[in-house]
Amino acid sequence: xxxxxxxxxARNDSAGRFRRLELTVRRRVDGLLQGDVDGHAIGPGSDPxxxxxxxxxxxxxxxxxxxxxxxxxxxxxxTRAQHELDTWLLVxxxxxxxxxxxxxxxxxxxxxxAAAVGLLTNGPGNRVGIGLIDEAxxxxxxxxxGRAAAAALTRLDAAVRQGxxxxxxxxxxxxxxxxxxxxxxxxxxxxxxxxxxxxERPFEWExxxxxxxARHDVIVVEIDDPRERELPDVGEVVLLDPETGAQxxxxxxxxxxxIAYAMVTALHRDETAAAVRAARAEHLRVSTDDDWAxxxxxxxxxxRRAPARRHRRTP
Amino acid sequence: MTFTDPLFLLALVPVAALALAYVLLQRRxxxxxxxxxxxxxxxxxxxxRPRWRRHLAxxxxxxxxxxxxxxxxxxxxxxxxxxxxxxxxxxxxxSGSMEAQDVPPDRLTAAKGAAVEFVRExxxxxxxxxxxxxxxxxxxxxxxxxxxLVENSIQNLQSDGGTAIGEAVFASAAEVVRQAAASRPTxxxxxAPDADTAxxxxxxxxxxxxxxxxxxxxxxxxxxxxxxxxxxxxTIAYGTPSGxxxxxxxxxxxxADDETLRMLAEGTTGHFYRxxxxxxxxxxxxxIGSAIGWRTETTLVTTPLVLIGLALAITAxxxxxxxxxxxx
Numbered sequence: 238x239x240x241x242x243x244x245x246x247a248r249n250d251s252a253g254r255f256r257r258l259e260l261t262v263r264r265r266v267d268g269l270l271q272g273d274v275d276g277h278a279i280g281p282g283s284d285p286x287x288x289x290x291x292x293x294x295x296x297x298x299x300x301x302x303x304x305x306x307x308x309x310x311x312x313x314x315x316t317r318a319q320h321e322l323d324t325w326l327l328v329x330x331x332x333x334x335x336x337x338x339x340x341x342x343x344x345x346x347x348x349x350x351a352a353a354v355g356l357l358t359n360g361p362g363n364r365v366g367i368g369l370i371d372e373a374x375x376x377x378x379x380x381x382x383g384r385a386a387a388a389a390l391t392r393l394d395a396a397v398r399q400g401x402x403x404x405x406x407x408x409x410x411x412x413x414x415x416x417x418x419x420x421x422x423x424x425x426x427x428x429x430x431x432x433x434x435x436x437e438r439p440f441e442w443e444x445x446x447x448x449x450x451a452r453h454d455v456i457v458v459e460i461d462d463p464r465e466r467e468l469p470d471v472g473e474v475v476l477l478d479p480e481t482g483a484q485x486x487x488x489x490x491x492x493x494x495x496i497a498y499a500m501v502t503a504l505h506r507d508e509t510a511a512a513v514r515a516a517r518a519e520h521l522r523v524s525t526d527d528d529w530a531x532x533x534x535x536x537x538x539x540x541r542r543a544p545a546r547r548h549r550r551t552p
Numbered sequence: 553m554t555f556t557d558p559l560f561l562l563a564l565v566p567v568a569a570l571a572l573a574y575v576l577l578q579r580r581x582x583x584x585x586x587x588x589x590x591x592x593x594x595x596x597x598x599x600x601r602p603r604w605r606r607h608l609a610x611x612x613x614x615x616x617x618x619x620x621x622x623x624x625x626x627x628x629x630x631x632x633x634x635x636x637x638x639x640x641x642x643x644x645x646x647s648g649s650m651e652a653q654d655v656p657p658d659r660l661t662a663a664k665g666a667a668v669e670f671v672r673e674x675x676x677x678x679x680x681x682x683x684x685x686x687x688x689x690x691x692x693x694x695x696x697x698x699x700x701l702v703e704n705s706i707q708n709l710q711s712d713g714g715t716a717i718g719e720a721v722f723a724s725a726a727e728v729v730r731q732a733a734a735s736r737p738t739x740x741x742x743x744a745p746d747a748d749t750a751x752x753x754x755x756x757x758x759x760x761x762x763x764x765x766x767x768x769x770x771x772x773x774x775x776x777x778x779x780x781x782x783x784x785x786x787t788i789a790y791g792t793p794s795g796x797x798x799x800x801x802x803x804x805x806x807x808a809d810d811e812t813l814r815m816l817a818e819g820t821t822g823h824f825y826r827x828x829x830x831x832x833x834x835x836x837x838x839x840i841g842s843a844i845g846w847r848t849e850t851t852l853v854t855t856p857l858v859l860i861g862l863a864l865a866i867t868a869x870x871x872x873x874x875x876x877x878x879x880x
Contacts (some may be wrong), residue, residue: 501597
């Protein structure tokens with residue numbers, strides 16, 4: 238009985254989370270999308286409709302009378318099959334993401350942003366597939382409607398907090414490229430911190446990202462934490478790397494150390510921004526002390542204002 | 553090491569407890585580590601300092617505390633301390649038999665070399681006098697702190713004839729008494745110090761001879777004089793039984809008189825030695841030197857221990873400052 242009750246409460250909790258998420262998205266992010274013909278700002282650009290000759294059995298309401306009158310043959314509008322709008326979310330839940338010093342941990346922000354994206358691409362026939370990178374490897378959740386995908390994301394178990402991830406970001410991107418055969422939207426939610434501490438280009442994930450952007454629209458959502466940008470002055474601390482388990486003692490009261498570290502992280506941020514830009518993907522930065530809904534809303538608004546980037550000449 | 557107040561050694565208990573706590577804390581450190589996801593980036597900036605530096609600084613501090621705690625208990629050690637006012641008279645037989653060459657190059661030269669070495673090994677505070685005896689005993693160098701003078705006197709000894717062991721003892725005893733009287737502090741405006749009432753100072757006679765007593769008063773009668781002067785006599789019987797002297801035409805054996813010399817030494821609470829070669833003589837002189845110039849005394853070593861502790865603590869603090877920019 239208690240087990241059932243416990244399960245119930247867990248389910249209620251995740252259901253509550255989902256409801257709150259939906260409310261947030263609809264009020265604060267989706268609110269901007271009302272009145273749009275497309276219904277969703279996020280998605281690949283609409284392909285131009287095409288005129289074809291009328292074949293018996295097709296929808297007569299779509300006949301273009303002007304063209305029919307001019308040519309004498311019935312022509313009708315046909316849109317390219319757009320309902321199979323594929324969105325893929327790649328969410329990094331490796332142990333390095335289970336770190337956060339502001340309101341939440343990075344992994345919580347990642348899950349919520351990914352779920353919000355899933356809700357925003359909700360439409361008839363749109364499918365959202367999810368890839369989860371965690372310490373055991375890469376898991377896939379099969380494509381399902383946006384709401385269901387968002388619900389699945391809010392129902393995930395807590396991320397494993399230590400251990401080296403078996404899969405690197407470049408491998409995950411390659412896996413995503415292999416799975417997502419149709420052109421669509423790919424949203425990669427990660428912290429872009431490499432286990433070897435690389436801070437300069439070329440990063441190991443750049444090649445895979447470029448291959449992905451060749452086929453899809455890619456948005457890279459980078460999650461970071463204010464303490465990762467700057468070390469606070471808290472005296473002597475023993476720091477633990479959640480992925481490798483290595484410990485080291487750091488004297489954070491040393492101002493030179495703090496300045497050097499801030500410079501290193503600033504360089505890393507610049508380099509990742511340049512790398513993502515060079516791969517022709519879009520870049521969105523969310524911090525754990527930010528209001529992710531506001532940041533996402535601003536991003537969506539800016540994206541709608543500049544849609545030219547989204548059109549791509551495909552061979 | 554012994555302690556005057558062993559109860560204060562209990563101060564070592566808290567120090568040991570601190571050391572134990574430190575060791576245990578190192579083991580438990582993993583529970584109090586703070587997670588940090590970008591540690592690889594931080595490693596690029598801050599070179600990892602090996603942990604032994606931390607442990608070294610702490611270890612030195614604990615050692616310093618241990619030194620302080622031990623010093624609180626008043627440790628004493630038996631140290632070799634030189635006599636402050638000691639006198640040694642070196643008496644060397646310069647009779648004709650010392651020209652025998654059984655001890656290369658000849659007995660007298662070897663004896664002189666060994667004696668000079670012996671004098672050099674004595675601590676600074678010991679005053680040395682030299683008596684040479686052949687037919688008579690002669691005070692070649694009065695008891696003095698001037699080692700150069702003593703060495704020169706020894707080197708200039710020439711062999712003569714006869715052997716007057718007893719006279720040598722008498723002369724040495726008289727010199728010791730005279731020196732004690734001369735060095736006694738004079739009371740203000742009094743008459744000159746009386747030799748009879750002088751305090752005897754620690755004195756010793758080291759007598760080297762290679763033959764029988766042939767001249768002067770007998771050694772047996774000199775034993776009492778030595779005892780009166782509180783001057784133990786250490787005797788060295790020198791030379792091999794087959795030693796011969798001679799100038800080609802006439803050879804004469806020159807054995808050493810062990811019995812008399814032994815009697816002389818034991819009667820005056822000294823020691824008897826035999827030396828049949830230069831090396832043995834060196835060894836004998838070394839034994840005598842370490843026995844008479846120094847004495848073992850238990851002294852309080854609190855101050856050195858406190859200074860050691862202070863040095864350790866300062867080293868630990870300096871290292872910590874250099875490596876970790878912290879004083880502790």
